Amino acid sequence: MPTLVIDGQEVTVEDGLNVIQAAEQAGIEVPHYCYHPGLSISGNCRMCLVEIESMPKLQIGCNTRVSDGMVVKTTSERAKHAQAAVLEFLLINHPIDCPVCDQAGECKLQDYYMLYGAYKSEMQLEAKVQKGKVVDLGPEVVLDEERCILCARCTRFCDEITQTGELGIFERGDHSRISLFPGKKLDNPYSGNVVDVCPVGALTSKDFRFKSRVWYLEKTPSTCTRCATGCNIDIYHRQGEIFRFRPRQNPDVNEYWMCDEGRHWYKSFQQDSRIPTPLVRDGLSFAVASWDGAGTAAAQAVRRTQDEHGPEAVAAIVGAKATNEEAFLLSRLLREQIGSTQTAGLAWSPADAFHDDFLIHADKNPNTHGLKSLGLLNGGGEAEAVLSAAEQGQVKVLFILGADLVSAFGQERIDSALGETTVILLDTDYNGTTEYADIVMPIAAAVETDGTCTNQAGRVQRLSQAFPPPGEAKAGWEALALLSTHLDGPDSVSITDVFGELTHSVPAFTGLTYGKIGLLGAPLAGVGS
């Protein structure tokens, strides 16, 4: 644990840090472009030059390990001069097209330019080196060679992280440019990350570019629900519309990265298929209902069945996209308000779902592990058993929470299982299963609710509400609390409340609090972090 002085401030840091990292811990940002904590040190941009006492030459912070007694000056006259000079070099051939550049607002050239003061441009426009514009690199990414500062983060990403090596630097000196190797396309499953690592506007996302100025967007930290890995993300949104997902750093889960599939997953939350209001079956079609009306109808169906066929005739299937809180509330409702033990988890993924040994998991559900901890999933045949029971007339009322049974079991099976069953469905979107429903309760999608999911490694991570759900949809936990009150059960006032109750009744969650999970998640009891 070396103790050193950075800009007059004494700090003690872990072994093995470089000056940029150590300074960061002291709350000091050393400007840099090529350095990225998830990539090898390249040392090419020269922006992080700092003064280190007893070293005659300025040193680059990224390649300088801190040591005990070191005295670092990141803002001395010499250091600042060198940093400003590097910035000036970087701008000499830069097109300065910020008004039409998609990166504006999150560009490190812009940021540092403001920091170091405006220069009058010493290079006339026509004298600048001209290079390729709008170069198509692959399905995700477009390159502007003139904006590129050749920091080589993107090439290092493709060499070191995906090890696919599509990108290289070609030509020499100020004619250097990033390009694809002959015959290659940048279409690996993680290609979108190069856009995130690009500190300037050279690499932009085909999906996001020109859709919105970044300063108009709000950012909400959350977790990707595309698969069981649960990469940490930021949701960028405005007025109930999502513009992009970006990975949020979590050393224990996804480091700095996420997959392209997850990146595009935001679109799944804003399709035309969203269910806007509660619905109650009216012959062959649905009638719009109030929440109270739907709740009352559901309670009536439950109580009638209970009286006629006993509590076990009421069952529930919970999809593994439901949060821990939703799954907990529904299973508790069945157990305590109805007296039924028939709550089954369902974690269905397409058999051919793409997966790899990096981030992309074959299980396309965000909360399979959570359902297991809640005792709803064990061998995996639980939902199947409920359907068989329904086929045999033993299940008369079925709650379905966030599960499209038709995708999982096929139309025919569901026809025969649910033909005679009263189905109370809680979901976000219309899907193949909706038409079997008798009562429909629209709930918030993962980006519209608070709650937790447990990823494949047993790490409990938070979803955060970026904005309220559309129409009259409610957060799943709120809808279930409403159902509970209609069945004379307890109400829930907040997500932390529900989580608290969950931790008290489910041993695996012992010791966790909603606050403790924080932005980076926390492992379940008995799971190493």
Add this chain to the structure above:
Amino acid sequence: MAENVLLRHEDVPDIHKLDVYLAHDGYAAARKALTTLKPEEVTAQVKESNLRGRGGAGFPAGVKWGFLPKDSDKPVYLCCNADESEPGTFKDRAIIEKNTHILLEGILITCYAINAHTAYIYIRGEFAYGAKCLERALAEAYDQGLFGKDIFGTGFDLEVYVHRGAGAYICGEETGLIESLEGKRAYPRIKPPFPAVYGLFGCPTIVNNVETLACVPSVIKNGPDWFRSIGPESGPGPKIYGVSGHVAKPGMFELPMGMPLREMIYDYAGGIKDGKQLKAVMPAGSSFPVLTPDEIDVHMDFDSMRAIGAFLGTAGIIVMDEDTCMVRALEIIDRFYHHESCGQCSPCREGTGWLHKLLVRLEEGNGKVEDIELIDRICTNMTGNTVCVLADAAAMPTQSYLTKFRDEFVAHVTQGGCPLKKVAVQPEAA
């Protein structure tokens, strides 16, 4: 010196042939080293000889070898830097083509000293003939058991490979060379770690210049004291001086270290051509400061040159007569660095191009007086802040031209172009 060491072909015709070389004591030093000395004794002798690197920086060879980690279980490599691309420099080429075996013998002894069993000769791509000479000489030597397995029956094995570069100045920078040898772009590496610790394929590696290695046999053969007696003690030995430019008899001269620059120009190279006056001389290739006629009484060795703010570099002496336009001369130099910057570091990538553009502008008569200050400022900002010293190598001569020939730069502005009006500026190389 009685007989040439490095340019021995001038005394002994056909010395590049193995039988001739052997007949003139060839490989005797290697035999002596391998059969009578321990590797560390060889290193000690080279250290004692004060042999300093001839690639430009003058780093003591024996000291460098001593940096190899003692406790590493990785193989050690020797890279012979034969990329010779410094402007005005053609000494290594002569050794490679004409005195091939002394280089090979130097490699053999060095490998023995540093316990390397593989050596690469990284030769500039354009030296096609040189590469052929090396291959031919190696084949002969392998035939005689001088390379390969169990050399001189000592159990010492050595394989030597000739690797032709693909043509870039930066491949001569030792870590650029290593990257290139590994099959990558010759992007110089950040140091530390230095090659002696983390070099070729991540293994301990020594990179030495051709001329440095060619000096090694004479150290072993004649002893360190002999070597130190040739020229100044602090950086002695035989040295090839190359004189080019506006001299009557351009050429290569092997002489002791520390020759007066004036003698090199006026005696050995026959003085300025056509009876003209000397205007400027670049004594060290193009990467170091230019000297004016009143500075040429300096002795050409590492320390004497440093004492006047100059460098020995490669001792490639480029002579310019009174008719030379210094703006144009500098424009050509900076065009070279612009063309050769690998483009990795921001200050070098952008700075070299910027300098060149400003010089073209001055030479064409479109410059402003402020441009002179701007050039100077760019140079200052390029210096000392990059991965390798190519940026410094561009900045140093540039600033020296500005300082020592400032009037000419100003005249280009005030007179709207070159007062000497000699040759049109060539278009910028793309």
